Amino acid sequence: MARKKSSETGAVSFEAAMLQLEEIVQALEKGDLPLEESVALFEQGVRLSRICAGKLDAAQEKVRRILVEKDGELMTLPFAETEE
Secondary structure, three states: OOOOOHHHHOOOOHHHHHHHHHHHHHHHHHOOOOHHHHHHHHHHHHHHHHHHHHHHHHHHHHHHHHOEOOOOOEOOOOOOOOOO
16 A cells, blocks of 8 residues: 655645545555554544645535525535435
8 A cells, every 4th residue: 555645645636535444444454464564554544634624614615505595695505414
């Protein structure tokens, strides 16, 4: 698995970050990595999850800005929660 430096990870798309995060989780779940590599992957995963959360927050804010009523008032609607 190719690992990226944190400076490169910040410019990655949400989808690419999620894919990398999924790969990290799969590698960690196997449990066959040396401790040092597991810790490094975990740190990278935390960085990627923060990047994803930031991108989601930015997208949510963008949606809120789009939902402006005709009189200029902000119309905020809660996102529909999915039942599992």
